[in-house]
Amino acid sequence: xxxxxxxxxxxxxxxxxxxxxxxxxxxxxxxxxxxxxxxxxxxxxxxxxxxxxxxxxxxxxxxxxxxxxxxxxxxxxxxxxxxxxxxxxxxxxxxxxxxxxxxxxxxxxxxxxxxxxxxxxxxxxxxxxxxxxxxxxxxxxxxxxxxxxxxxxxxxxxxxxxxxxxxxxxxxxxxxxxxxxxxxxxxxxxxxxxxxxxxxxxxxxxxxxxxxxxxxxxxxxxxxxxx
Numbered sequence: 001x002x003x004x005x006x007x008x009x010x011x012x013x014x015x016x017x018x019x020x021x022x023x024x025x026x027x028x029x030x031x032x033x034x035x036x037x038x039x040x041x042x043x044x045x046x047x048x049x050x051x052x053x054x055x056x057x058x059x060x061x062x063x064x065x066x067x068x069x070x071x072x073x074x075x076x077x078x079x080x081x082x083x084x085x086x087x088x089x090x091x092x093x094x095x096x097x098x099x100x101x102x103x104x105x106x107x108x109x110x111x112x113x114x115x116x117x118x119x120x121x122x123x124x125x126x127x128x129x130x131x132x133x134x135x136x137x138x139x140x141x142x143x144x145x146x147x148x149x150x151x152x153x154x155x156x157x158x159x160x161x162x163x164x165x166x167x168x169x170x171x172x173x174x175x176x177x178x179x180x181x182x183x184x185x186x187x188x189x190x191x192x193x194x195x196x197x198x199x200x201x202x203x204x205x206x207x208x209x210x211x212x213x214x215x216x217x218x219x220x221x222x223x224x225x226x227x
Contacts, residue, residue: 001066002089003220006079006209013038031206036135043077044170045177046135048208048219050110051127051146053083053097059127060097061152062159069222071156072163075170078129081109083217100215109215113208117141119199127155129162132201133176141201142179143194144186161189 007030014035029035040046051059062068063080072078083099084090100108115123117130127146133139144162149155165185170177186193205219212219 001063001069001092002223003082003086003092004089004223005086006205006219006221008087009221010035010039013042027206027210031202031209033136033202036202036205039077040135044075045077045166046132047072047076047078047166048113048130048132049078049080049127050114050130051080052108052110053100056127056146058149058151058155059146062155063092064094064096065152065156066092067156068159071160072222073167076163076166077221079219079221081113081212081217082220083215085216086218086220089223100217109208109211109217112211113204114143116207116211117143117196117199117204119197119204121197124194129159130196131162131166131177131179131182133179134201135205136202137176138200139198140179141196142183142186143196144191145194158191162186162191165189 010030014030049059049063053060068078081100082090082092083097110126111123114126114128114130118124124143124145125147127149129144129146130141131144132141144158146155146158149158165182166177169181169185183193183195209219
């Protein structure tokens with residue numbers, strides 16, 4: 001499975017909209033609403049898979065298995081942290097996720113990111129999947145815990161169920177994912193979730209990106225969404 005930095009995806013989306021090439025060198029400019037809006041056109045919904053590289057071995061093995069892009073489908077962008085730069089497409093391999101594996105549970109970037117999105121509310125434990133209807137909206141996201149998934153197969157089974165619900169609810173209308181309806185459907189399926197606060201996703205995403213970069217890593221997504 002090949003992944004690429006969110007920064008590279010933003011640059012590509014921005015360049016495509018203006019028929020330009022080149023880097024966006026200023027992080028706040030990169031995460032301006034109009035730039036994120038260009039990236040949003042390539043997906044109906046967005047997720048962030050939060051996990052500790054050492055403590056959540058089942059999620060790591062799932063990612064190394066290489067089915068995330070197929071499981072999530074062409075209309076859902078799933079982001080996660082990688083412990084190395086990815087300015088161009090890089091493969092997920094047995095060597096991935098080792099650099100951050102020994103970081104303490106409180107210091108690991110994913111913990112800081114999850115605490116940041118809950119912003120004053122008790123943050124749930126890792127691992128889990130955050131689901132956003134938009135990268136620019138002010139409003140809550142849903143956090144779906146994966147702590148019950150003991151193996152890579154368990155993680156795959158749970159995520160496929162969530163991805164299927166997202167795909168069904170997003171539909172073909174061109175509208176963004178209705179989070180309230182997703183919460184109802186998750187409840188029907190016996191999947192618990194927690195609603196985050198109303199912090200701006202754009203603001204949180206910029207902070208999360210900076211946290212990853214501070215640790216010489218990246219926020220990445222599978223390639224192939226920009227068409």
